Amino acid sequence: MQKIYLFGLNHRTASVEVREKFALTNFNPLKEGLISQDGPITEALVLSTCNRVEILCVGSAAQEDVENKVLNTWAGFCAADINLLKKNMYFYQDLGAVEHLFTVASSLDSMVLGEPQILGQLKDAYRKAVKEQTVKVIINRLLHKSFSVAKRVCTETAVAANAVSISYAAVELAKRIFGDLSKHRAMLVGAGEMAELAAIHLLNSGVQEILVVNRTLERAQELACKFQGKAACLDDLQDNLLTVDIVISSTGAPSTIIQARDLKKILKKRKHRPIFFIDIAVPRDIDPDVNLLDNVYLYDIDDLKEVVEENLANRKAEAEKARMIIKQEVDKFAQWLKSLDLNPTIVDLLAKGETIAQRELKRTLRGLKQDVDEKTYLAMETLAQSLVKKLYHEPIMFLKRRTREEENAQKFIDLTRRMFNLDNEHIPENAHKDRKR
Amino acid sequence: MISLRIFDLGIALLYFVAAIQVLAGFLFRQKKLQSLGNYLTVAGFGLHSIDLGLQYFFYFKETLVQSQFYFSLLAWAFLLVFFLLWFRLKLKFLSLIAAPLALILFSSSLAISPKVIPIPPRLSGLWFALHIGTLFISMGFLAMAFGAGIAYLYLEKKIKTKSRLSSFSKDLPSLTAFDRANHLAVTWGFPLFTVGTLSGFIWAAFTWKKIFTWDPKEILAIIIWLLYAYLFHQRLALGWKGRKPAKLAIIIFVLTVISMLGVNFLIPTHHSFKP
Numbered sequence: 001m002q003k004i005y006l007f008g009l010n011h012r013t014a015s016v017e018v019r020e021k022f023a024l025t026n027f028n029p030l031k032e033g034l035i036s037q038d039g040p041i042t043e044a045l046v047l048s049t050c051n052r053v054e055i056l057c058v059g060s061a062a063q064e065d066v067e068n069k070v071l072n073t074w075a076g077f078c079a080a081d082i083n084l085l086k087k088n089m090y091f092y093q094d095l096g097a098v099e100h101l102f103t104v105a106s107s108l109d110s111m112v113l114g115e116p117q118i119l120g121q122l123k124d125a126y127r128k129a130v131k132e133q134t135v136k137v138i139i140n141r142l143l144h145k146s147f148s149v150a151k152r153v154c155t156e157t158a159v160a161a162n163a164v165s166i167s168y169a170a171v172e173l174a175k176r177i178f179g180d181l182s183k184h185r186a187m188l189v190g191a192g193e194m195a196e197l198a199a200i201h202l203l204n205s206g207v208q209e210i211l212v213v214n215r216t217l218e219r220a221q222e223l224a225c226k227f228q229g230k231a232a233c234l235d236d237l238q239d240n241l242l243t244v245d246i247v248i249s250s251t252g253a254p255s256t257i258i259q260a261r262d263l264k265k266i267l268k269k270r271k272h273r274p275i276f277f278i279d280i281a282v283p284r285d286i287d288p289d290v291n292l293l294d295n296v297y298l299y300d301i302d303d304l305k306e307v308v309e310e311n312l313a314n315r316k317a318e319a320e321k322a323r324m325i326i327k328q329e330v331d332k333f334a335q336w337l338k339s340l341d342l343n344p345t346i347v348d349l350l351a352k353g354e355t356i357a358q359r360e361l362k363r364t365l366r367g368l369k370q371d372v373d374e375k376t377y378l379a380m381e382t383l384a385q386s387l388v389k390k391l392y393h394e395p396i397m398f399l400k401r402r403t404r405e406e407e408n409a410q411k412f413i414d415l416t417r418r419m420f421n422l423d424n425e426h427i428p429e430n431a432h433k434d435r436k437r
Numbered sequence: 438m439i440s441l442r443i444f445d446l447g448i449a450l451l452y453f454v455a456a457i458q459v460l461a462g463f464l465f466r467q468k469k470l471q472s473l474g475n476y477l478t479v480a481g482f483g484l485h486s487i488d489l490g491l492q493y494f495f496y497f498k499e500t501l502v503q504s505q506f507y508f509s510l511l512a513w514a515f516l517l518v519f520f521l522l523w524f525r526l527k528l529k530f531l532s533l534i535a536a537p538l539a540l541i542l543f544s545s546s547l548a549i550s551p552k553v554i555p556i557p558p559r560l561s562g563l564w565f566a567l568h569i570g571t572l573f574i575s576m577g578f579l580a581m582a583f584g585a586g587i588a589y590l591y592l593e594k595k596i597k598t599k600s601r602l603s604s605f606s607k608d609l610p611s612l613t614a615f616d617r618a619n620h621l622a623v624t625w626g627f628p629l630f631t632v633g634t635l636s637g638f639i640w641a642a643f644t645w646k647k648i649f650t651w652d653p654k655e656i657l658a659i660i661i662w663l664l665y666a667y668l669f670h671q672r673l674a675l676g677w678k679g680r681k682p683a684k685l686a687i688i689i690f691v692l693t694v695i696s697m698l699g700v701n702f703l704i705p706t707h708h709s710f711k712p
Contacts, residue, residue, distance in 0.1 A: 176596060179611030271676025274612065291597065295679045303599050310601055 002042070002138055005066050006097035007074070007089055008054035011111050014088035021080045022088075024048040024055070029134045034073045040065040043139045047104075047125040049118070051111055056101065058138045063093070098142060098333050102326045105146040106153040107160065114159040114315045119150050141336065149329045156325060157318040162311035167198035169307045170278045170299065171205050174246050177276050177297060180206070187211040187244040189237065190251030191223050194280050198248050199227055211244060213237055215251070241266050241275070248278045249285040260289035267293060280304070342403045345413050346396050348422040353388035360384060444488055445509075445547055451481035452540040459536050471532070478536045482516045485543070489513055508546030511573050511697075512539045518577030522621060531618070534584035564640035572633030575626040576693055582622030583690035586683035589615035593680060612679070619682050620672065627669040634662050657696040664689050 009019055029035045029044040040061030047054045055074065059066050071089075075082035092100045103109045107118050126143045129135045135143070154160050163169040178184050186207050188195050191214060199210055210229035213236070214220035220231035232240055237257070241247070251257060258277070267275075272295050279286045279300040291298040299307075361384050365372060372380075395416060402412045416422070458474030461467070492506060519535035592609055595602055637658070642648045649655060668685045671677040 173596070175611065176592070176602075177612050179613050272678040273676075274679065294681065297596055299599065306599070 002058055002060050003063075003066075004056070004058050004094050004097045004138065004142070005063070005070070006054060006056050006092040006100055007067075007070050008047075008052060008100075009085075009088050009090075010052040010054075010109065013090055018084065018088050019050070019053060022053050022074065022078050022085055024053050024074070024077065027077055028132055029057075029129075030132060032073055032077055034069065035134055040069050043136045044134050045125060045129045045139050045143065047122060049121045051118075052104070052109075054104070056097065056139065056142075058136075067091070095330055095334055099326060099330045101142065101146050102149045102329055103323075105150040106322055106326065107150070108153075108319050108322055108326075112164060113312070113319060114161075114164070116154075116160055119147070123147065138337075142333070145329065145333055149326060152329070153322040153325055157321040159315050159318045159322050161318075162314060164308055164312050164315065165197075166280070166301070166304045166308055167194055167201050169304050169311070170198050170248070171201040173278075173297075173299060173307075174202070174276055175205065177274060178245060181246075182206045182208055184245040185209045185211060185243060186246040186248065187213060187240060188223065189213045189234075189247060189249040189257070189285065190215075190253075190281065191219060192250040192280070195248050195250040196223070196226075198278065198280075202246065203227060207246070211240060213240060238262065238266065242269055244275075245273065246276045246278070247286075248280065250279075250281045251285050252281070253285055254283065256285060256287045258286045258290065260287045260293065263287075263290050263293060263296065267295065278304070341413055342399055345399065345416060345422065349392055349396065349416070349420060350389070352420060352422060353392050354385065357384040357388045442547075444484070444491075445543075448481055448484050448488060449540070449544045449547060451477055451484065452536060452543055455481060456536040456540045459532050463533060474536060475532050478516070478532065478539070479520075481539070482513070482520070485509070485513050485516070505546040507569065508542055510569070511576065512542035512546065514570075514573035515539055515542065515577040515580055518574060518581060522581060522618065531581055531584065534580065538580055564636045564643065567636040568633055568640055570633075571629045571636065575629035575633060576690075576697070578622040578626030578629070579686065579690040579693055582619045582626070582683075582686035585615040585618035585622075586687045589619070589683045590680065615683070616678055619686055622686060623669055623672045623682065627665050630662065630665055634658055654696055657692065661689060661692050661696065664692070 009022055011019070014022075024046050025048050027046050027048065029041075029046065033039075034044050034055075034057070035041050039059075041057045041059040043058040045056045047056070055070055057066065057070060071082055071085060075085050100109075105119055105122055107114050107116060110118050122143075126135070129139070163172045174181060174184075181202065184207060186199065186202050186209070188199055188210060191212070203210065210224070210227040211232060212220045212224040212227070212229055213232045213234055214223070215234050217231060217233050220233070224231035234251075234257075241258075241263070247258075249258070274295040274297070277286050277290060277296070277298040279298065282301065284300055286298060286300075288298065288300070290296050361381060364380070365377070399412055399416060455474045455477035458470050458477065460474075462469070462471030462474055489506075489509060492509075516535060516539050519531050522531055588609060589612060592612055592615070594600075596612070638648050641650070664685065668677075668682060668689065671685075672682050
């Protein structure tokens with residue numbers, strides 16, 4: 001009976017120092033001896049990111065054996081104290097492990113709920129494991145399933161919807177207003193970290209060009225070079241407002257640098273094309289009254305923060321829905337695990353039957369000596385094979401039915417294995433002497 | 438005509454199912470349902486075109502004097518405009534208004550008693566065809582501008598007041614897309630409307646020997662034309678964008694609906710659809 005185990009550290013259970021100490025980058029389960037010929041573990045997958053280190057493995061040995069093996073190998077690889085690992089670690093088994101993996105893949109366990117990076121990291125880890133040939137039937141199936149669960153969670157819930165970073169929220173808003181950004185230019189007024197981040201997001205969303213305006217032209221040129229855009233001096237701000245559609249402002253100016261009354265004139269010259277201001281400076285750079293003008297939209301840092309917080313709250317609400325989906329999928333996976341137990345039994349049963357058929361065929365042929373031509377031989381072979389298949393048909397159907405209908409069909413599978421002695425056990429004559437009367 | 442009426446009911450049913458699917462698909466964010474609804478609209482439009490063609494060729498005399506034919510034609514013109522815009526601009530959201538509007542107009546064309554309208558002779562003249570055709574297509578444009586205008590005002594208010602966007606409004610296109618629909622309604626719709634109104638007056642001069650008869654519909658048409666001309670000028674010359682043209686387009690469309698339905702049915706006029 002194969003069991004699934006999951007050992008791990010994450011940002012909730014362990015501090016950064018501990019996670020760093022037990023990181024498993026470039027860990028190869030085969031080379032490090034986690035999987036060996038007759039060891040307790042048959043399949044393993046290692047996920048190591050900055051927020052989590054996890055080992056997923058499958059084996060039929062007892063839990064202690066697997067645990068000892070994993071923890072010793074892990075601590076040994078990292079040359080760190082095994083007790084420290086034990087103190088910070090979490091452990092899941094079987095369906096618990098499946099549920100945890102689905103939760104991780106769907107990004108419900110991430111530091112920022114719903115951020116999709118983890119799925120990519122999990123895919124990389126899986127790709128590596130496939131290359132190193134450390135995964136087989138169960139982990140293969142489990143990982144493919146977890147990718148599809150993540151996809152389902154993404155499409156059926158809004159866990160990953162809505163920006164949860166300020167710069168990204170600004171870009172989302174720009175898209176609400178302009179749609180396709182490829183025909184629009186953006187302008188950075190002043191340079192700050194957040195403004196740069198927003199500029200990068202804008203470029204990724206296909207904005208046509210970035211114009212950098214700064215008090216010192218040199219700094220502006222430096223930044224413009226980074227975004228392959230243009231640079232201009234702060235004195236030309238008014239002129240530049242005629243041609244740009246998105247303005248991200250973050251200067252350290254003590255008072256507002258763009259006034260509503262100036263903008264009114266500019267708007268007329270712009271033929272009222274809409275313009276979107278993102279003011280992330282404190283104190284503010286842009287007169288709040290510009291928001292009252294038609295075709296002008298202004299969001300300041302507080303507005304954006306509010307958007308982000310709302311979105312985060314929304315994600316949390318959606319996470320509940322996602323957990324329901326995961327529960328369903330875990331049930332489905334459990335079903336599959338069950339049928340997995342049935343299938344080898346069927347295979348064994350048929351294999352056994354075939355061996356018997358071949359053996360009896362040979363024996364009969366020996367008795368007949370050379371009197372058999374090819375046609376008769378083939379007919380006899382077919383007869384023997386189909387006799388076995390017909391005989392085993394009913395028991396197999398019975399097992400399949402039980403597995404579909406009952407929770408603990410395992411006992412029937414167990415019974416079948418014993419009845420047909422599929423495991424080739426030697427049973428002594430007086431095995432159950434006490435039961436006989 | 439009986440078989441054609443059954444055919445009509447089939448078309449109405451298609452539009453009905455399409456409208457429901459498109460709306461439900463949008464509300465429940467089911468892309469498949471939406472596109473299925475769109476296919477049904479296309480199918481309905483195809484049958485509708487055949488239907489109109491058959492009516493025109495086989496029952497030429499009866500058809501042209503029946504009010505229901507004009508309503509059916511109007512519904513058809515709406516969809517024609519919708520498909521044009523859809524094809525050119527990929528403004529998918531238009532299907533939200535197109536299918537339901539076509540349904541309403543087409544089914545009301547079925548509901549109208551097929552009595553004969555007293556239309557004077559020389560009806561099949563070029564001027565009359567021009568009058569009806571251009572006016573109906575420009576009304577199609579106006580209907581689109583109406584729908585886009587309402588969506589624009591809703592979305593713009595949400596963004597301006599920084600209020601939360603519902604999942605419904607997240608699927609809406611951008612403000613610019615709605616404004617572009619308005620732009621098209623102005624640049625294409627206004628010239629058509631002008632031609633339609635002018636040809637009406639010219640036709641009137643032929644049939645009634647009078648250009649202007651102080652008919653309520655004619656007065657309203659003049660008012661609508663003036664408003665439309667104002668919108669045309671402001672939009673193209675002064676570069677009006679956004680809220681103002683959206684609002685104006687909504688007002689103009691409402692007025693055209695009043696002139697189409699209210700005046701024709703309620704007030705005695707020679708444009709009346711009543712016998």
